[in-house]
Amino acid sequence: MANKVKAVVMTMPGKVETQMLPYPKLERGALILKVGMSGICGTDKHAFKGEKVLYGGTEAEQEIVYPGVRGHENVGAIVEIDPKDKNTLEYEGKELKAGDRVTMCPNIICGHCWYCRNIFAYPFCAKNTTIGLSFYSNKPPYVAGGWAEYMFVPPKTWVYKVPAEMPDELAALTELFVVAATLDRAKEFSRIEARGFGFADTVTVQGAGAIGCMHVAKAKMLGAGQIIILDESEHKLKLAKEFGADVVINVKKVPHQKRVKIIKDLTEGRGSDVTVETAGTARAFTEGLEYTRRGGTYVETGSFVDTGDVPLNVHRHVAAKNVLIIGNSNHPHNGYSRAIHMMMKHRKEFPFEKLITHVFSLDKGKEAMDKSFEPNCLKVMFKPER
Numbered sequence: 001m002a003n004k005v006k007a008v009v010m011t012m013p014g015k016v017e018t019q020m021l022p023y024p025k026l027e028r029g030a031l032i033l034k035v036g037m038s039g040i041c042g043t044d045k046h047a048f049k050g051e052k053v054l055y056g057g058t059e060a061e062q063e064i065v066y067p068g069v070r071g072h073e074n075v076g077a078i079v080e081i082d083p084k085d086k087n088t089l090e091y092e093g094k095e096l097k098a099g100d101r102v103t104m105c106p107n108i109i110c111g112h113c114w115y116c117r118n119i120f121a122y123p124f125c126a127k128n129t130t131i132g133l134s135f136y137s138n139k140p141p142y143v144a145g146g147w148a149e150y151m152f153v154p155p156k157t158w159v160y161k162v163p164a165e166m167p168d169e170l171a172a173l174t175e176l177f178v179v180a181a182t183l184d185r186a187k188e189f190s191r192i193e194a195r196g197f198g199f200a201d202t203v204t205v206q207g208a209g210a211i212g213c214m215h216v217a218k219a220k221m222l223g224a225g226q227i228i229i230l231d232e233s234e235h236k237l238k239l240a241k242e243f244g245a246d247v248v249i250n251v252k253k254v255p256h257q258k259r260v261k262i263i264k265d266l267t268e269g270r271g272s273d274v275t276v277e278t279a280g281t282a283r284a285f286t287e288g289l290e291y292t293r294r295g296g297t298y299v300e301t302g303s304f305v306d307t308g309d310v311p312l313n314v315h316r317h318v319a320a321k322n323v324l325i326i327g328n329s330n331h332p333h334n335g336y337s338r339a340i341h342m343m344m345k346h347r348k349e350f351p352f353e354k355l356i357t358h359v360f361s362l363d364k365g366k367e368a369m370d371k372s373f374e375p376n377c378l379k380v381m382f383k384p385e386r
Contacts (some may be wrong), residue, residue: 007148008365008382009137011067013050016365020368021069021148024141026080029155030091033076036101037359038146038167039176039378040372042211043133044070048369053306054133055329059137064133064305071133071146072106075162075171079150091158100107100233103161103174103340105333106131108156121332129159147362149384160336166344169353172381176210176355177343178335180218182299182328186274187222188296195324196297197274200225204263204272204291205232205245207279207302208236210355210379213243215276217350220244221342227265228272231279236378242351256287263291272296282307284353296321301328355379361386 004020011017013246026032043064046052048123052064081089087156090096091105109116109125118127129135131154135144141152153159162171183203189196197203204217205212208231219227231237237248239313247266249259264271277284280302292298300302311317318325343352357378360368372380 005150006362007069009067022141024152031153032080032142034079035076038071038382039073043304051305065139069109069137069145070132073175074146075103075168102159105158121334122330157337160334177214177339178331181212181217181335182301199223201273202226204228204275206284208240212278216243216245229384233375278302282310294321297324299326318338359383
């Protein structure tokens, strides 16, 4: 096995470089993968801009570390596994062996705190650590992120076996689709006061990036009656139509008040039943609340890091509208196997692989990062063997 591992390292905000790092040592309960593909997430882009606070204002508050190998949207093949760990690591209890391809939930929990013992499925652990965000590249295990030839998967990580017929390009998108489980959460409220997400409801999505398009697909699967999506990129809006969006609105071409009016006009003057923020900008929050009807539901899933404050009229935006707000900074670890199954089942219906607009080798870390910020770019992937 190689002594060194080629990896893309984010050394500080605004800087990434390709480095040769020590090959990690296998630990009990860990895996070492040969990486197939690894994505650049919106959280990685925030980290590149220096927006590094996660779970701000809570007992779980932490900062993304530098230098670090990023990459938490991963698929890879097992090259090292402790034979004593047989049948203990795969989420569904399937046997794991060298050569198996897996993807993973990036969140690792302690299993002992109040949240771990009381909240099932969502990793709200106060001591939560995250693959690709919480591990330094200048100390062992060096490569606990997917932007590398080989990666170390820490003990207690939930991993999921990828079926042989599922290509890397699709498997690497699994985590994105699991994030769309925010709409499953909204469904849980649909029996109460016409809240949540009910059959034939109008769903508005702010942001037509990869996460936004995944929410469009999920909304369609769950029975949305009308899907509206907003973005500043005509390219992204066109793709959102392929995923099932009925109405697209270009926020650069349509002024704020007109956007609100369009959505009201499409819903008999009420506003959207469910609005989902995936744009990743704090300013989208108050505008999204304006799109939402009285007694409607607003899902905030784009602010995975602290991007600052926004003005909010509590009476006008929240209380007077009796709006239900669902905050989200994680995704359910029990949703991966379902997501894999549904992505494969609906593969011909939704052009999932089109979300990957650019693929780079590990020698092109800076170019890949720069490309990810371009308006028409959706998902940038690293493919080590490219």
